[in-house]
Amino acid sequence: MNEAYLKDVNDLLEDLGKNLDISKTHYEQAVKSYEAVGNYLSNPESNLAVYQPEILPQGSFLLGTVVKPICDSDDIDVDLVCQLKRKPLNWTQRNLKDAIGNRLKQSSRYGEMIKEKQGGRRCWTLHYADDANYHMDILPALAEHDLQIFLNERFSQNTISDFERGEIRITDNQSPNYGWDTDYLNWHKSNPFGYARWFYTKSIIESKRLFSLNESIEPIKEYTEKKSPLQRVVQLLKRHRDIMFSDNELDSEDRPISIIITTLAARAYADNKTANISQAFFDIAKRLRNYINEIQDDKGRTIKYVPNPVNRAENFADKWPGVEQKEEYFYLWLDKLEKDVDDLRYGGGKGHSNLNESFSKMFGDKVSRKTFADYGNSKRILREEGKRRMAFGSGLLGSTGEKIKNHNFYGKD
Numbered sequence: 281m282n283e284a285y286l287k288d289v290n291d292l293l294e295d296l297g298k299n300l301d302i303s304k305t306h307y308e309q310a311v312k313s314y315e316a317v318g319n320y321l322s323n324p325e326s327n328l329a330v331y332q333p334e335i336l337p338q339g340s341f342l343l344g345t346v347v348k349p350i351c352d353s354d355d356i357d358v359d360l361v362c363q364l365k366r367k368p369l370n371w372t373q374r375n376l377k378d379a380i381g382n383r384l385k386q387s388s389r390y391g392e393m394i395k396e397k398q399g400g401r402r403c404w405t406l407h408y409a410d411d412a413n414y415h416m417d418i419l420p421a422l423a424e425h426d427l428q429i430f431l432n433e434r435f436s437q438n439t440i441s442d443f444e445r446g447e448i449r450i451t452d453n454q455s456p457n458y459g460w461d462t463d464y465l466n467w468h469k470s471n472p473f474g475y476a477r478w479f480y481t482k483s484i485i486e487s488k489r490l491f492s493l494n495e496s497i498e499p500i501k502e503y504t505e506k507k508s509p510l511q512r513v514v515q516l517l518k519r520h521r522d523i524m525f526s527d528n529e530l531d532s533e534d535r536p537i538s539i540i541i542t543t544l545a546a547r548a549y550a551d552n553k554t555a556n557i558s559q560a561f562f563d564i565a566k567r568l569r570n571y572i573n574e575i576q577d578d579k580g581r582t583i584k585y586v587p588n589p590v591n592r593a594e595n596f597a598d599k600w601p602g603v604e605q606k607e608e609y610f611y612l613w614l615d616k617l618e619k620d621v622d623d624l625r626y627g628g629g630k631g632h633s634n635l636n637e638s639f640s641k642m643f644g645d646k647v648s649r650k651t652f653a654d655y656g657n658s659k660r661i662l663r664e665e666g667k668r669r670m671a672f673g674s675g676l677l678g679s680t681g682e683k684i685k686n687h688n689f690y691g692k693d
Contacts, residue, residue, distance in 0.1 A: 290558035296651045297512040300347050304503045310358050310414050328383055332365040338472035345514040356414040363423040373451040374459045380420045402452050421448040422464045443590040446474030474590040482546040483508040485553055509560040510549045517541050519643050534605045536613050540586050540596045547571045565621040569614050
């Protein structure tokens with residue numbers, strides 16, 4: 281296999297991942313916005329202040345796997361938890377959710393952002409102005425433990441019992457006990473923070489120290505372009521899915537969900553870690569399906585099982601039996617992913633024009649054009665500095681071989 285070709289693929293995938301990131305400006309704007317919401321909910325004038333509400337990011341914002349939307353006009357989802365340290369003894373899920381929603385509605389600013397006045401199934405959604413390009417889903421919750429202490433502990437504490445300390449109890453208006461059960465221990469259990477710790481432990485590469493065992497998960501991180509190979513691969517997988525399901529012939533509502541993609545990718549990566557982005561991408565893409573299990577459900581049916589690693593009673597694929605298209609689409613996506621990865625991996629004999637075409641097909645024209653333009657500019661600069669060399673006999677640019685003469689653009693050297 282052509283080493284120069286694979287080197288370029290690796291560099292291009294790394295650059296593509298950076299181009300899939302939201303900008304530093306958008307990131308900092310989102311952080312500033314959700315910190316402001318947290319301050320509003322917890323300030324002394326708030327009727328919630330006594331319960332010590334706190335806003336914390338969850339999902340891709342906490343995992344570092346946010347991906348820009350394909351269309352610039354589309355919103356980025358910022359998933360948040362509004363956790364209270366305690367509640368009145370007589371509060372139900374409904375009371376908790378209404379208390380947070382009512383406080384938001386008291387604000388002339390936030391009240392106008394709530395389009396669904398009764399809230400969603402679990403969350404309150406704040407729709408920011410079009411130029412902000414994001415909306416916030418705020419999940420009301422009660423925390424059994426101090427989440428700040430949990431998140432700031434070192435990664436060396438990574439047993440299942442340790443992960444369970446990140447559990448929260450959440451509101452769900454489709455729960456049978458939503459309006460009457462005051463015992464929060466009977467409410468639906470979720471653990472986005474334990475999951476984040478699990479994901480980051482899978483990201484650790486000892487030789488590279490990308491995430492030290494002495495580090496923690498900071499709830500609000502400073503913006504950084506530095507990503508682990510696992511984070512980059514998850515971004516690439518999510519963008520490949522988004523491109524495939526941007527086709528109007530496919531119902532995007534039933535596309536593969538990010539939590540399943542992220543979980544399978546982390547399991548695959550943990551079994552064969554590498555610091556090389558392309559190698560990690562190729563390997564994970566080919567092995568994702570190996571981590572989908574089967575179990576017997578309470579009706580005696582054999583169903584697919586993608587367990588939550590920090591709560592094995594939760595099956596991330598639990599919607600598949602009820603909506604067959606969700607499972608069908610997941611495997612349809614896996615089939616396409618594996619084929620596209622093979623075309624990318626073994627396309628070295630067709631040259632860089634094929635490489636550009638493969639990237640556009642997998643990740644979209646716009647971000648691929650920018651990635652190749654940026655990469656070409658960086659190589660031009662290196663060539664002009666006399667550092668690029670032509671790999672002997674290959675016709676591909678590499679770091680060894682014959683030195684390339686600088687172009688003077690006058691038709692001669």
